[in-house]
Amino acid sequence: MLRLLGKLNVDIVGKNSWGLHYFRRCFLNRSMSSKCTAGIIIIGDEITKGKVADTNSHYVAQKLYSLGVDVRKISVIPDEVDVIAEEVALFSKKFTHVVTAGGIGPTHDDITYQAIAHGLRERLILLPDLVALIKSHFKITVPDYDPLNPPTFPWDVETSSFDPALKMALVPASSRLHHANGVSVFPMVQVNNVYIMPGIPQYLKRCCRHLETLARNPDFAFLSNEIYVQTDEVRLAPILNAAVKQFGAHVSFGSYPVIGHSYYRTKLTMESSDQARLDAAYQYLSSELPADSIVSYDPMAIERAAEAIQDIIGGKGAHHHELQVPVSNAYQTIEECLSRYEPSEVCVSFNGGKDCSALLHLIHAAWTKRNKGSTTDGLRLRALYIRGQDPFPEMEQFIEDTRQRYNLELWTVPGPVRSGLKMALNEHPEIKAILMGTRRSDPHAANLQAFQMTDDGWPSVMRVSPILDWSYQQVWLLLRQLNLPYCNLYDKGYTSVGNRGNTQPNAALRVIDPATGLETYRPAYLLHDCMAERQGRL
Known part of the structure; x- marks a missing residue:
């Protein structure tokens, strides 16, 4: 074994010392240890200066963890050649795999390729395959050139025949190209054990698919x-x-x-x-x-929505018995709506309240089940938020969090409701039906039907109310049994939330500590008298 490794050392050392180092790390990791390691380098002044939040390191770390790779270090560094070169050289020696993100665009501060070439002691070349991609994507004409002797960047744009976009094809000499589906101009470039990815999260996620084969450790699993x-x-x-x-x-x-x-x-x-x-x-x-x-908490409740709702409808689990009939009826109404209308013609009204939070989860389950594997995969569920005056900051934050959790296409318009609805329908005239979390205990809802057009004087649209006959307790039963997120105002004694000027904690949930006299409120789901639900609304 050692004789073989020594023979390989002689063959490789004169050609590329970095290639030798990469071989040693991979070979020893495979033969002497089951654990592969990784370092992640996030590059960009916009990150170090706090102008943009880094989400790439979180995504890459999760991906590598799922592949059995132990992420040992994450570094965030600015767009500086010497800093990038030093960090990449250090990581490349220390870890089995290195992932960089950012700094591979056409502008002056995109210097990652040049810095990595410097750090790994390689010269730069214009990679023909990358040149071809850039020509096609940017519709530019590239004159004859010598890929092994590229012009020095930055070249004089006014006098040179080379387009600035070609900077994105100027890469270290040993670069290999990995094409990602749907990513034309930003494929993943590999230099030895360094995987160079774009900083744009959508492109990075697609490029990360290559890690499935390049970085997966079949001998180790977390x-x-x-x-x-x-x-x-x-x-x-x-x-x-x-x-x-x-x-x-x-x-x-x-x-x-x-x-x-x-x-x-x-x-x-x-x-x-x-x-x-x-x-x-x-x-x-x-x-x-x-x-x-x-x-008993399920952190994957949203991802498993379709399966969980079908379990309730099918009567699986004794603790779901009370929800079987109301969930079945609501789900049937939602499916009828999705059958009557095209996906682009439907949206859900969402203001962050408990009722529409429960409804949204049911719709998400039906939407996921119906559209899985269909041609509408790329169409996100639309949601309409009509923002009233002086909303609670907690509610605003919850609405934004919900948008991300359920991957909603959220439209926000100012209230009141009638003018907000008119504005939304003027901007999106294709919408024919709005799913709403209305219940019969709400004002003016006693005689409402599951499918009913808006009243005279209102913008014309079909109102669909799947949980119309649900009780207050049933809403909370669904939320709590499935561990669904809801606005934290409800944990502070609010039972019906409007805005800061007309809403306060429900007096029926008030608790006075006999020892200290301090006033606190029990959470909304502990309210037993459903007739007292709106006591906190002025």
Whole structure:
């Protein structure tokens, strides 16, 4: 084995010392250790100056973790040649794989290719395949050129026949190109063990598909489990410390507190490459923690929406029995709406309240089930938010979070409702039906039908009300049983939320501490008298 490795050293060292180093790391990782490592380098002044939030490192780290690659370091650096060159050279020596994101465009501050070439001691070339892509994408004419002797960038744009876009084809000499579906001008460039990706998140995500084959570690997998508890970290520390002492040699533990979560206070994680040891650690913690502190929480509730709703409709699980009839009826109405109208003709009214939050999840389940694998895959569910005067900041934030969670195409228009609806329909005249979270206990809804056109004097559109006959308790039963997110105002005693000028916590949920006299409010889902739902609305 060592003789073979020495022979390969002689053959490679004179050609590319970086290639030798890459071979050594991959070879030794495969033959002597099952763990592959990675470093992620995020490049851009806009990141280091706080002008743009970095989401790329989170996505890449998740991707590599799923492939059995241990991410050891994430670095965020500015658009400076020496800084990039030094970081890439260091990472390339230290880790099996290196992923960079950002700085490969045509402008003056896009210097990643040049910096990586400098760091890995390679010259720059105009890669013919990249030149061809750029010519096609930007519709430019490129004169004859010598790819091995490219012009020095930046060239004089006014006197040179070379288009500035060609900067994106000026790459390190040993570059390999990996084409990504749907990405024409930003394929992934690989230089030894460095994968150079665009900084635009949509393009990066498509390029990351190549990591499935380039970085996957078939000899190693991260196995994990978690426990959610309604207990703070301080009280958990002795139990967690005991678990680490007993299982820490083979299981990694984590403790992550959260503030203001509707379902739990601390998430405990366990990670190992040994399923038996992982199971033993999980059983130990489950038995040592107070039974009433453990919460049954599903962090993938939205992703599993279609399956969970079908389980309720099919009567699977005794705890779903109370929801079977109302969910079945509501789902039938939603499916009828989606059958009557094209996907582009439907939107959901969403103002962040509990009712429309429950409805949105049902619609999302039906939408996902109906459109999966169809030609409408690229069409997102549309939602309309008519913003009233002086909304709660908590509600505004929840609406934005919901947009991201459900991947909504959200339209926001100013209120009041009638003028806001008119504005929305003027901007989107294709909309023929609006799904609404109206219930009969709402004002002017006692005689409403599941399908009913708007009244005279209102913009003409079909109102579809799937949860019209639901009770207050049924709404909360769906939200809480499926661990669905809702606005945290409801955990502070608000039961019906309007704006800051006309809404206050419900007096029926007020609690006075007899010892201190402090006033607090129980969460909205503990309100038993549904007739008192709107007591907090002025």
